[in-house]
Amino acid sequence: MLSRILVALALVTTCPQRARCPEGYDLRAGVRRTGAASCWAHPVGDPEWDGTWQRPERSIQPPGRVELQIFCFDSQPVVVDDRTIACKR
Numbered sequence: 001m002l003s004r005i006l007v008a009l010a011l012v013t014t015c016p017q018r019a020r021c022p023e024g025y026d027l028r029a030g031v032r033r034t035g036a037a038s039c040w041a042h043p044v045g046d047p048e049w050d051g052t053w054q055r056p057e058r059s060i061q062p063p064g065r066v067e068l069q070i071f072c073f074d075s076q077p078v079v080v081d082d083r084t085i086a087c088k089r
Helices: 002-014
Strands: 018-020 036-041 065-069 076-079 084-088
Antiparallel strands (some): 036 065, 076 084
16 A cells, blocks of 8 residues: 555656646647647748638648647646646546
8 A cells, every 4th residue: 555655656746747838839739638738839921811801821830749748647637728738636
């Protein structure tokens, strides 16, 4: 019993339960039940050609993503804001 408590304590202190995307990235696809999430870079382009007011969308999605992973042990992973994921009981 004591060994299980020590293992659980070690996992909780070394496994992140909150993560944040870097500046210029956001969580477009949310967070999965496993605690995995992908941060996507903001599209690059002229804000005047953003797909509104009968103007075509001309922005370009930069390549690459930043992968995040959190570990929620008796809680669920949730999206806190457009850049942050955390565990919620």
